[in-house]
Amino acid sequence: MSTKSRVTYVNADGLIVGRMSSKIAKRLLDGEQVIILNAEKAVYSGKRKSQIAEAHIFLEVGAPERGPFHYRRPDRMLKKTVRGMLPCNQPKGKTAFKRLKVFMGVPLEFKDQQVIQFEDAQASKLKGPSLTLGELAKEIGWNQGE
Numbered sequence: 001m002s003t004k005s006r007v008t009y010v011n012a013d014g015l016i017v018g019r020m021s022s023k024i025a026k027r028l029l030d031g032e033q034v035i036i037l038n039a040e041k042a043v044y045s046g047k048r049k050s051q052i053a054e055a056h057i058f059l060e061v062g063a064p065e066r067g068p069f070h071y072r073r074p075d076r077m078l079k080k081t082v083r084g085m086l087p088c089n090q091p092k093g094k095t096a097f098k099r100l101k102v103f104m105g106v107p108l109e110f111k112d113q114q115v116i117q118f119e120d121a122q123a124s125k126l127k128g129p130s131l132t133l134g135e136l137a138k139e140i141g142w143n144q145g146e
Helices: 017-029 048-059 074-083 091-098 133-139
Strands: 007-011 033-037 043-045 100-102 130-132
Touching: 007 017, 017 033, 017 074, 017 091, 043 133, 048 133, 074 100, 074 133, 091 100, 130 133
Parallel strands: 007 033, 033 100
Antiparallel strands: 043 130
């Protein structure tokens, strides 16, 4: 294996969170470095009210001082979704997770990079209702000033 790993830039705009995350986890385990852009524009499928209710129920689990800790920022929520698809208790999963970076929007340093989108993770294929990760984050208490 070469010392410099391949870098893949993924535009999450209009991609289904779960399908995109599974593909990214696979690439991370293969040794690629993955940078996700536009995290707040990724899409959850399902009715808006039921997704928000499910998120509120999930937020009640645990205690703020000892965990588990529930993020409300879209980039951190997406990062935790990918983490759930990696074997993070094993060394290969830990090193794979360290190769992941997630950003909201597109930082200036990545403006002119070649980005990919996964065709089979497109939200345009959904027939039912959906909401973006940014909308869900606002509903569960994301303070955009962070």
